[in-house]
Amino acid sequence: MAQLWSTVSNEKTVVTTAPQTPAPATSDTPDRVKRFLHVLIEPRSYLNALYLLTAFPLGLTYFAVLVTGALVGSLLAGVLVGLLILLAVLVAAWGFALFERELAIWLLGVDVPPLALPDPEVVSPWRMLVRHLRQSTTWRSITYLLVKLPFGIFATSVTVALSGPPIVGIVYPIFRLLNSGPFPPEVGLLIFPGMVAVAGLAVALQVLNLIGRMWGRFAADMLGVSEEQRQIWDARRKADAADRSRRELIMNVSHELRTPIASIQAHVDSLLLPEADRPDAEETERRLKVTATETRRLADLIEDLLMLARADSQELRVTNRAIDPGPIAEQVVLALAPLARQERQVTVSLDEVPAGLHAEGDADRLAQVLTNLVRNAINYTPEGGVVSIRLSAGADRVQIAVSDTGLGIIAEDLEHIFERFYRADSSRTRDTGGFGLGLSIARELVEAMGGSLSATSQPGLGSTFWISLRRAEAT
Numbered sequence: 114m115a116q117l118w119s120t121v122s123n124e125k126t127v128v129t130t131a132p133q134t135p136a137p138a139t140s141d142t143p144d145r146v147k148r149f150l151h152v153l154i155e156p157r158s159y160l161n162a163l164y165l166l167t168a169f170p171l172g173l174t175y176f177a178v179l180v181t182g183a184l185v186g187s188l189l190a191g192v193l194v195g196l197l198i199l200l201a202v203l204v205a206a207w208g209f210a211l212f213e214r215e216l217a218i219w220l221l222g223v224d225v226p227p228l229a230l231p232d233p234e235v236v237s238p239w240r241m242l243v244r245h246l247r248q249s250t251t252w253r254s255i256t257y258l259l260v261k262l263p264f265g266i267f268a269t270s271v272t273v274a275l276s277g278p279p280i281v282g283i284v285y286p287i288f289r290l291l292n293s294g295p296f297p298p299e300v301g302l303l304i305f306p307g308m309v310a311v312a313g314l315a316v317a318l319q320v321l322n323l324i325g326r327m328w329g330r331f332a333a334d335m336l337g338v339s340e341e342q343r344q345i346w347d348a349r350r351k352a353d354a355a356d357r358s359r360r361e362l363i364m365n366v367s368h369e370l371r372t373p374i375a376s377i378q379a380h381v382d383s384l385l386l387p388e389a390d391r392p393d394a395e396e397t398e399r400r401l402k403v404t405a406t407e408t409r410r411l412a413d414l415i416e417d418l419l420m421l422a423r424a425d426s427q428e429l430r431v432t433n434r435a436i437d438p439g440p441i442a443e444q445v446v447l448a449l450a451p452l453a454r455q456e457r458q459v460t461v462s463l464d465e466v467p468a469g470l471h472a473e474g475d476a477d478r479l480a481q482v483l484t485n486l487v488r489n490a491i492n493y494t495p496e497g498g499v500v501s502i503r504l505s506a507g508a509d510r511v512q513i514a515v516s517d518t519g520l521g522i523i524a525e526d527l528e529h530i531f532e533r534f535y536r537a538d539s540s541r542t543r544d545t546g547g548f549g550l551g552l553s554i555a556r557e558l559v560e561a562m563g564g565s566l567s568a569t570s571q572p573g574l575g576s577t578f579w580i581s582l583r584r585a586e587a588t
């Protein structure tokens with residue numbers, strides 16, 4: 114069990130890869146010209162130009178506030194007011210850096226890591242200040258704010274110099290045309306310089322985009338926490354989550370064990386009473402039956418916990434090969450249908466299985482998952498309902514759907530039913546149902562087969578659980 118306590122974690126990492134579309138081999142001149150001129154209709158180009166245009170006034174503001182504040186603060190450092198001014202400079206620098214980070218994200222379109230990582234610890238303002246001063250991001254961001262002034266002088270003047278003349282060249286002919294009617298005599302004379310101006314604006318935007326991209330990369334390095342810090346924070350977060358999950362599991366297991374053990378204890382104690390106080394034969398039999406049922410439930414719980422412990426320590430044995438899910442589903446239906454009809458008047462059926470369907474997976478484990486899903490479906494479907502299994506195939510996936518006409522699951526519960534010990538309606542299932550581990554085990558098993566398990570539901574109408582496996586070639 115110690116293994117289980119130390120390894121429980123529900124975190125899953127999903128890595129998705131965007132499909133790589135090869136760039137079309139367009140080497141002909143019209144296409145190149147089109148791509149070059151495309152910059153004119155990209156909103157990002159204008160946002161980038163706006164960023165560069167405002168770089169000087171912003172850089173000047175940061176420089177003036179920070180340098181003046183630091184000088185005055187240092188001169189008066191002997192008295193309290195000087196220290197307060199230095200503190201205000203630090204706060205202002207932090208505010209400017211936050212603002213600059215947002216500007217870089219929204220106007221330059223760069224991905225800047227956060228300036229600071231959330232700290233779960235509550236610390237005193239003094240320790241917060243010390244931490245802030247020790248952080249490399251603090252000093253990197255202040256350097257960035259100061260460097261913004263020389264960069265701003267360069268960026269704003271280049272922006273004005275490069276985009277000013279083409280803009281005048283475009284606006285002037287339009288202005289003339291508007292003033293002198295639709296067909297002024299000099300219309301021909303105006304069109305040619307207008308076209309040159311448009312080409313000039315495209316060149317200007319291309320150059321400004323290049324400057325913006327380079328500065329954006331610099332901003333991402335200077336304004337965000339380093340990759341190393343992020344990794345440390347991530348590792349700490351995962352360790353905390355594992356620890357929390359371990360504590361939750363201990364609490365859940367203790368809680369779950371308490372009720373059946375108390376019931377067993379009470380019944381056995383009553384059977385050990387002096388002869389005169391013992392219940393009659395009929396009551397004794399009833400109590401023994403309850404004890405037997407509770408003991409079986411406890412044994413099932415231990416099995417489930419062991420299964421989860423194996424999954425957590427990557428010891429869950431799943432042998433994946435090409436399997437035929439049709440006969441497996443048939444077996445499950447054959448095993449469960451008679452009892453469902455007899456005891457609950459619920460019909461369990463299997464729709465026609467498409468021919469030649471093969472999936473990648475483990476036959477025994479798939480049978481275990483299907484049994485669990487069909488059992489649940491029977492349990493949560495009122496008398497006279499129907500549980501049906503349907504197999505279908507896409508280009509590279511095989512899907513097995515287990516649907517019922519039962520109670521359904523409300524949206525808030527649907528998000529959690531695959532979590533350990535989660536039961537949608539605890540008052541309904543706590544005493545008679547399982548421990549809320551079945552679906553989490555089923556999901557672990559399906560994922561170990563390289564597939565996924567999900568659910569959809571319409572409260573009051575029924576639910577469908579979907580097993581999706583990779584399609585395989587028959588061997």
Ligand code: ADP
Nearest residue numbers: 489490493530536537538547548549550551552
């Ligand atoms: P349990 O052993 O308690 O059934 P599971 O992990 O198998 O645990 O299911 C978790 C919860 O999901 C159940 O307590 C039940 O509330 C809900 N649930 C599962 N299957 C169905 C279903 N077919 N219809 C309605 N609710 C369901």
